[in-house]
Amino acid sequence: MIQTGGQQHEQLSSTDQKIQEFIQAFGSTDAAISAIKHFSTKPKAPSIYANNPVIMQVKDITRTYKIHRQKVEALRGVSLEVHTGEFVALTGASGSGKSTLLQLIGGLDQPTSGSITINGTDIQRLRDKKLSEFRNQTIGFVFQFFYLQPFLSLRTNVEVPGMFRHVPRKNRSPRAKELLERVGLSEYVDRLPKELSGGQIQRAAIARALLNEPKILLADEPTGNLDKRNSEEVIKLFQTIRKELGTTVIIVTHNPEIAAQADREIQLSDGVIV
């Protein structure tokens, strides 16, 4: 028994060792599990959008922060291409760098090295004014916590990106109303956000992101604060938008079910795509 036991122990040890080596290769347990999940999912058929022109090209970007005098490498050489109209999910554990990547793409932050070309523009070369215009007109942002103005009606909230673009009210106001109708909030156009549910607010926030007809919609955990039903509705809305408007959608999520609904899932781990 003891012998047998000893053999069993040896066998276990060797399996254990292999697992340890496996995990070490990925850097962390989470990353390893993600990788397993990734490889275990059935490879998707290439989407019809894969043949569209490349709208965004990320080339070997790194992003290093200094937090309390310590260097933190959030991204360590990430490259990817996204095609027009694609629906891409950025996934990864907390701290994997997915939000950082999204913010760099959105022109809210600058990479330490590498380049990001969106719609033919190298956005690192843009200064504040042009970069603001780029965010305003090319990118639409959707946030996890919605960030609507609590004391403004939904319509005015949706109009805000138009205000920064100096779009006359007579042009932007009907469009805001139309967008709110489109996201199913026609009854709430002149209501305040506090009168709405989380899902409704997020839909209004999506309407806001669409006001200036952006080429790319960036959503950072858009369903992170929503229940399952509302999450599904929001994702469905993204897909409709992509389908009807041809808008490229990139969402950050750690919900595998949502990621599964994207054309492509790009997984990050410790600042690299895995």
Added chain:
Amino acid sequence: MIGFVDALTLARTKLRAKRILLIITVVVSGLLFGVLSTALFVATGITRSTESFFTKALDNRYLVEVQPNIPDDILGYGDGFEEPSKEVVEQLNSMQDAYIAKQKSIYDKYKLPFDKTTVTPILQANPFGGKDGSGNPIKIINRDSPVYQDYLKQRKQAYIKTAKNTVNDLKKIAGPAGATDYYNTRSISLQAQSTYLKDGKETFKPKTNDMSTVSYMDYLTSNVKDTTYVFTDQTLIKRFIYPENNIRKQTKDAIPVVLTTQEIAKMFATELGIDKRPTEPAAQVAWTKDLQQKANGYVYSVCYRSAGETALMQKTMQANTEIAEKRNDKNYTPPSLQYNLPTTPCGELTVKKDTRTPAEKKEAATQESIQKDLGTYQPLDRRLLKFQIVGSFTLADVTGQAQNATAYISYLLGPQYTNGSFIPQQLYDALPANVQNKDVLSQTGTGINADYELFENAGIKNTIVSFPTLTAARDFIKNDACEIYSSDCNKPFKASTYGSSYLAVDEISKFIQSIAPIALAIAMTIATIVIWITMARVIIDSRRETAVFRALGAKRRDIASIYLLYSLLVASLIVIFMLVAGFIAASVVESLFSPQATDLAKVAYGVFDDLEPYHFIGIDITALGILAGCIFGISIVAVLPPLWRNVRRSPIRDMRDE
């Protein structure tokens, strides 16, 4: 860049965040500036009301009293106190010698022995001590010496020859400054020689001249007793004289006078049935009206006796007392010449008993002749003078000006003179000569005023100058003359406001101008700090929102405009609060003091009809605009530092805080 209306829309949402902090900011800053705006409302009200009051009451006539600036040494102010120079001593001694020689020759004429030690010395040892280099007492001028009076007169005559402060000189200066009219004034004082006849009766008691216990107000209201009046052009005191149709009581057998209501009440309360002067302004209006009715045309009498007769009266009173006291003293020899005091008002003294020897009588006659020769003889003369009240005014009590608001207003608006009685020149001139008593009423006094005529005849005299605007009057006083009481005046004239304190408006604005910058600086400093704290708090709390706006495409400038507008909105609230608080506070002051002040204004000039209410609230758009501008200014200053820090932040940092 974001449009103004859109920036305003977004800025307005900020007002709804951090409400408590916002309310504290608006209330604290609003109250600070509210105090200033209250002061401004009230000061503007007072200034405007006072100005419009003067415009009406003074009939656009801003009077300036101008005095020729005669050096103190010419008037002999230092004489008798300081050691005179060697040259002066020599001159005085030679004049004294001449005087003694003249006296001796007169005595010689009457074949009388002359004792030169009886002559008043011109120099005397300083009663306050002091010795010169050789140990002798320091000698100073004896002002009682007749030689000194001559010496002073000579000095004045010499001065007059080259003086540059005659009325003609004045016209050369005041004319270009805008003066339109020049009026004479002339004061008379028969204080030592006149007695007020109460109920027409003359009472006899020794004259005292003790001014030490008399207050300024008492002094200004003892003109009836002292027979002190100022002859003044009727135009200048027109508003004090009772209206023409009311002077039906005026008889042409008395000298018209204008007295203060204070003196009328003091002197004739019983005769006229006047109550005690009330303290309430509204009651004062009724009291003044009543007094005017009752005093109008009232005639009182004064007995004038010449210096010689006054001296004889005093002597007789003393002798009568002495005779009565020593009735039983066998060793007492009563005077050989005794008089009876007058038995009729202002009557003659009659001889009671004359037991003089022929030699005594001759001696007395000789003394009289000598006095006549020396020019010091004083004849016996008396005159019953009748005065009639034809007007009155209420003198501002300058002593109470700082006590309370009503006292200040009455000081501000009330007539201000250094005398309390007038004789209107034109009314006087229209009287028959026997009523005028010109020979008596032209006496100007003794001492320093003794040579008044010397100056007056040379055109060096006090003049009242009329200017059509307050500005012209003020500029003349300020630029072309010295202050009345200045001791180191290098200009030919001294000047001050006459009849009213119309320049008090200047005092108010000067006071405000001196205190306003300090108050404003304090308010601005505190308000800046409060607003700064609020702005910084609001901006820090809105960092995520700023980041979201940046993500949605806001440029730094857009963010800056939103917060600048927000700070201006806060400033607008503070301005509104300040104006409302200031207006409410000023309205309280208005309702508390306006009726009283209006009544005081009525009493002050005796004008009871169609006098506009005196307001304590006035709006000075420019000054309020400056205050509002300061608030907007500090709001911008207060928002800039936190805003500067905020727009330089990376939006991503504030996003990541989540």
